[in-house]
Amino acid sequence: MGTLYEDIVAYGGEVFGEEHMETLRECVQCGKCTGGCPSGRNTALRTRKLFQMALLDLREEIFNAPELWFCSTCFTCYERCPKGVKTTDIIRIIRNLxxxxxxxxxxxxxxGVYVLKTGHAVPIGPDQMKLREAVGLESQPPTTQHPKNKEQLEQVRTIFRTTNYDAMIDFDWETMNLRGMKKGGKK
Ligand code: SF4
Ligand code: SF4
Structure with missing residues (x-):
């Protein structure tokens, strides 16, 4: 394990190329990213602060910062950065690490739980099912969420098992929820 910057370049480099990740070093703390961040308007997310923390090798602090997960990956900062810092991709790689x-x-x-249960990150709910029925459609489209497509849903689950994603999110196959999570999503 190197510094956080080195890890970002090495790990992100496999996906985006190292030069892409090395743009983090070009950040001059101008704040344009933070100023235009739609998520930062309503949350503690301060994009330039994240980058400064990364460059200062504050690994534990940044990994434990709830705001790391508040970025909606809208790419506004990516388009606006005057120094060409590949902001959104860097945030995504820091999240992966x-x-x-x-x-x-x-x-x-x-x-991840929704995908494991239905094959969808945003599953169709009872309201959408009623709407579909109201316009003459089957309540569910023919996707992995449909009971007739259990085999395809099982293929999605196999991908999670094979990549150990289920372990990474601490998924409990017995309750089909996060380990220790009660019904309704509360710990
Ligand atoms: S806009 Fe670019 S240079 Fe300015 S603070 Fe954000 S990442 Fe750094
Ligand atoms: S990509 Fe993330 S950090 Fe950048 S402006 Fe959008 S929400 Fe903010």
Whole structure:
């Protein structure tokens, strides 16, 4: 394990190329990313602060910062950065590194639960089913959530098992929920 910057370049480099990740070093703390961040308007997310923390090698602090997970990956900062810092991709790689070390936020882990249960990050709910029926459609479209497509849903689950994603989010196959999570999503 190197510094956080080195890990971002090495790990993110496999996906985006090292030069892409090395743009983090170009950050001049101008704040344009933070100023235009729609998520930061309503949350504690301060994009430039995250980058400064990363460059200062504050690994534990950044991995434990709830705001790391508040970025909606809208790419506004990515388009606006005057120094060409590949902001959103860097945030995603920092998240991946944090997740590998067991720091994924509960809402993000819950998305994994939905995919494991239905094959969808955003499953269709009772209201949408009623709407579909009201316009003459079958209540559920023919996707992995449909009871007739259990085999395809099992294929999705196999991908999770094979990649150990179920272990990474601490998924309990008996309750089909996060381990220790009660019905309704509460710990
Ligand atoms: S806009 Fe770019 S240079 Fe300015 S603080 Fe954000 S990442 Fe750094
Ligand atoms: S990509 Fe994330 S950090 Fe950048 S502006 Fe959008 S929400 Fe904010």
């Amino acid at each position: 944090a997740a590998k070390e067991g720091h994924m936020s509960v809402p993000h882990r819950m998305i």
